[in-house]
Amino acid sequence: MIPIARPLLGPEEQALVAETLASGSLAQGPRVRELEERFAAFVGVPHAVATSSGTTALYLALLAAGVGPEDEVITVPFTFIASATSVLYTGAHPVFVDVEPGSFNIDPARVEAAITPRTRAVMPVSLYGQPADLPAIEAITERRGLALIEDAAQSHGAALDGRRSGSWGQGVFSFYPTKNMTTGEGGMITTADADLAEWARLRREHGMKIRYHHEVLGYNFRMTDIHAAIGLAQLDKLPAFNARRIAIAARYTASLQGVATPRLSPGATHVFHQYTLRVLRRDAFAERLRERGVGTGVYYPIPVHRQKPFIELGYGDQSYPVSEQLSEEVVSIPVHPGLRDEEVDAVIEAVNATAAELGSHPESRVAA
Numbered sequence: 001m002i003p004i005a006r007p008l009l010g011p012e013e014q015a016l017v018a019e020t021l022a023s024g025s026l027a028q029g030p031r032v033r034e035l036e037e038r039f040a041a042f043v044g045v046p047h048a049v050a051t052s053s054g055t056t057a058l059y060l061a062l063l064a065a066g067v068g069p070e071d072e073v074i075t076v077p078f079t080f081i082a083s084a085t086s087v088l089y090t091g092a093h094p095v096f097v098d099v100e101p102g103s104f105n106i107d108p109a110r111v112e113a114a115i116t117p118r119t120r121a122v123m124p125v126s127l128y129g130q131p132a133d134l135p136a137i138e139a140i141t142e143r144r145g146l147a148l149i150e151d152a153a154q155s156h157g158a159a160l161d162g163r164r165s166g167s168w169g170q171g172v173f174s175f176y177p178t179k180n181m182t183t184g185e186g187g188m189i190t191t192a193d194a195d196l197a198e199w200a201r202l203r204r205e206h207g208m209k210i211r212y213h214h215e216v217l218g219y220n221f222r223m224t225d226i227h228a229a230i231g232l233a234q235l236d237k238l239p240a241f242n243a244r245r246i247a248i249a250a251r252y253t254a255s256l257q258g259v260a261t262p263r264l265s266p267g268a269t270h271v272f273h274q275y276t277l278r279v280l281r282r283d284a285f286a287e288r289l290r291e292r293g294v295g296t297g298v299y300y301p302i303p304v305h306r307q308k309p310f311i312e313l314g315y316g317d318q319s320y321p322v323s324e325q326l327s328e329e330v331v332s333i334p335v336h337p338g339l340r341d342e343e344v345d346a347v348i349e350a351v352n353a354t355a356a357e358l359g360s361h362p363e364s365r366v367a368a
């Protein structure tokens with residue numbers, strides 16, 4: 001079976017972790033600091049704050065934006081649930097707007113109508129490795145005095161006209177093992193705002209700058225130096241990882257038939273965290289691919305407003321037709337940098353054979 005994801009860890013990660021263990025600095029220390037500095041430079045912002053996960057980074061970024069009880073945060077229902085649960089943790093209410101069918105990302109045209117006097121922030125998600133329309137969202141948040149928090153958990157190195165994901169407002173990254181780079185578990189907030197970075201740093205570590213002198217209510221959302229050591233080696237490899245993902249995606253887009261392939265937004269550098277097709281009879285399609293030795297993933301089979309915790313909160317009656325249709329049509333195929341060329345060929349053959357059996361998606365390319 002060709003797996004849908006496989007973290008690529010080698011002697012570089014092993015050496016840095018071994019060095020870290022030998023140093024005796026295991027919790028947050030110099031390696032976390034180094035990863036923050038290097039990741040900020042990579043994104044193109046002056047500040048980065050490392051955390052224990054993408055989810056804690058989202059929560060901390062929302063708190064840093066002043067989001068709290070009674071507030072509303074506009075985001076999408078077609079995403080991983082943490083985009084919305086992190087809003088709930090603050091006591092605020094997620095307000096969903098639908099996504100665009102082409103990019104799978106937030107539809108800026110729908111944002112303005114969702115703003116109320118309680119809106120505090122807008123959280124676009126750069127899904128599957130393609131930046132949301134961040135300039136359009138920023139024009140709205142600046143005009144309306146709102147915070148912009150990009151859920152960039154899937155878009156390390158993605159860009160719009162060369163400007164990297166994570167450099168508008170606050171960017172929030174995840175380093176979970178399946179992401180384009182990993183630390184095992186980990187997250188990062190990126191920002192140009194020095195005060196905001198300082199605010200988040202203080203809360204990340206029990207509200208203290210001087211040991212056992214606590215200035216504010218804080219948390220333990222620290223990353224460990226062991227995790228940061230993995231991240232330092234991964235960050236070195238990220239450009240090559242992304243280049244390989246992009247090359248595999250180009251082969252798929254040129255060769256796949258009978259399925260709707262990903263659409264690139266103008267000016268976008270899509271880093272293909274996922275290569276996601278829209279197909280007819282999705283569950284059968286995924287099953288046939290498995291039978292043909294190709295692992296698949298469905299991101300995500302249920303939009304957030306239809307997930308149980310959100311139904312309990314009264315979201316179940318809401319309707320977001322694009323998200324709902326996508327959740328029935330999408331299937332992702334392996335695009336990770338560990339794939340060999342023969343595996344890429346095998347995936348193409350399996351997808352084309354399956355689409356020939358189950359029927360062509362109306363938005364697929366016509367067979368040559």
Ligand SMILES: *Cc1c(COP(=O)(O)O)cnc(C)c1O
Nearest residue numbers: 053054055080082153174175176
């Ligand atoms: C992975 C992911 C998260 C959460 O990150 P963790 O590190 O797993 O906590 C949040 N949002 C999106 C879109 C993600 O893909």
